[in-house]
Amino acid sequence: MKKITIAIDGFSSTGKSTIAKQLAKELSYVYVDSGAMYRAVTLYAMQHNFISSSFFDIEGLVTSLDLIVLTFKYNSAVGFAEVYLNGMNVEKEIRTLEVSNLVSKVAEISEVRKSLVQQQQNMGLNKGVVMDGRDIGTVVFPNAELKLFMNASATTRAQRRYDELIERGDKVTFDEILKNVEYRDFIDSTREDSPLVMAEDAIAIDNSNLTLEAQFEKIYALVLQKLKTV
Numbered sequence: 001m002k003k004i005t006i007a008i009d010g011f012s013s014t015g016k017s018t019i020a021k022q023l024a025k026e027l028s029y030v031y032v033d034s035g036a037m038y039r040a041v042t043l044y045a046m047q048h049n050f051i052s053s054s055f056f057d058i059e060g061l062v063t064s065l066d067l068i069v070l071t072f073k074y075n076s077a078v079g080f081a082e083v084y085l086n087g088m089n090v091e092k093e094i095r096t097l098e099v100s101n102l103v104s105k106v107a108e109i110s111e112v113r114k115s116l117v118q119q120q121q122n123m124g125l126n127k128g129v130v131m132d133g134r135d136i137g138t139v140v141f142p143n144a145e146l147k148l149f150m151n152a153s154a155t156t157r158a159q160r161r162y163d164e165l166i167e168r169g170d171k172v173t174f175d176e177i178l179k180n181v182e183y184r185d186f187i188d189s190t191r192e193d194s195p196l197v198m199a200e201d202a203i204a205i206d207n208s209n210l211t212l213e214a215q216f217e218k219i220y221a222l223v224l225q226k227l228k229t230v
């Protein structure tokens with residue numbers, strides 16, 4: 001069967017990576033979490049004192065971009081490819097609230113975007129890829145055969161993310177998470193370079209009232225429909 005490219009964009013914590021992983025598994029496609037790449041660059045910037053809550057040495061980070069090597073390695077125990085920063089698995093470290101609070105600032109920098117978009121496009125050269133993020137259908141793969149744009153109410157999204165972080169033992173409050181979700185949505189949608197906007201040919205999905213199963217059923221039907229036409 002012909003392989004397609006599936007681009008999934010949307011607001012933070014809307015379930016993009018969950019559906020992307022499910023689709024990749026079902027279709028035997030490659031899943032790429034583009035947000036993990038922005039998070040890993042942010043972690044690097046934190047580790048090298050280029051960014052904190054009170055300062056941001058943009059030039060320092062930009063001149064170090066060549067030193068940041070990101071790779072994905074499939075982990076069969078979890079069923080998806082995990083991100084490595086200069087050879088170290090950073091899958092857990094990039095999900096902290098601290099990284100979440102700084103990542104949108106890093107993602108505003110055009111040089112960072114240019115470097116990551118190039119790597120993302122290379123990963124999709126052979127199609128058969130499901131990638132989620134903010135600019136996948138608009139910038140990374142404008143010719144993707146299927147584009148989805150996910151949304152859900154901010155409180156639903158914050159609750160889902162809060163539950164996730166509490167379950168893994170992080171000490172956070174619901175209000176902190178809600179604030180972070182709203183803050184990132186604002187910066188991501190208003191930045192100059194590649195803002196989060198719905199591609200004209202994307203299909204909007206609001207999953208505020210959809211279970212994971214219902215969401216999968218609905219989206220998988222869209223994929224099968226699309227596969228019949230390519």
Ligand code: CDP
Binds near residue numbers: 011013038133
């Ligand atoms: O999973 P969650 O919705 O919390 O976010 P993510 O996909 O891990 O992305 C983290 C941040 O990276 C976003 O809030 C954006 O600032 C940035 N990002 C981006 O600018 N472009 C992408 N293609 C993916 C993420």
Ligand code: CDP
Binds near residue numbers: 011015016019160
């Ligand atoms: O990738 P993104 O940040 O958009 O979201 P995610 O990490 O896939 O999903 C955030 C959380 O919402 C996860 O714990 C999902 O299981 C949950 N979720 C849900 O409960 N119901 C949905 N319809 C979608 C996601």
